[in-house]
């Protein structure tokens with residue numbers, strides 16, 4: 001699990017990073033809103049811990065821009081004020097949860113775990129786009145009532161698409177997320193696998209779900 005922490009108070013930031021790493025997460029850290037947004041758009045994260053009061057771009061702006069780019073990564077907001085308006089504004093901007101400073105590290109970890117669990121869907125969660133469904137607990141895929149057999153790699157690829165509907169995924173993003181370290185950038189293996197997947201989920205069916213974005217990558221959407 002890879003997390004992004006955007007927090008400008010260096011002490012708090014490194015304390016959070018260190019603690020989360022001890023919990024087994026990979027942590028990217030950045031200290032201002034602009035580089036935070038850049039990193040969030042560039043890399044795929046499972047969760048973002050986002051301070052509201054940041055230099056260059058505040059956390060709520062960052063969050064709104066992130067959501068406008070269709071990045072649906074869960075966001076845990078860190079706020080200093082316990083003001084109800086702050087929380088409401090944060091949740092309205094697309095945050096999934098918030099924590100008021102100062103907080104106990106154990107509480108941060110508990111919130112992070114809860115959000116990741118919710119995102120992972122827990123038991124019985126189903127990702128859906130048009131009539132394509134992916135059952136996370138049972139690892140089975142259907143188009144309408146028809147079951148679709150996928151290899152492990154095809155399944156990971158489809159899961160990644162279905163967790164990011166409407167978002168253009170570049171080959172680099174797909175490589176990092178689905179192939180990880182055993183990816184050879186000199187091959188066209190991603191295009192090959194996307195085509196396998198296309199044949200299995202889109203062939204002879206409407207609407208087509210996997211679309212090519214020329215020169216960039218692919219997007220999953222129902223139109």
Ligand code: CA
Nearest residue numbers: 008051053054
């Ligand atoms: Ca701050």
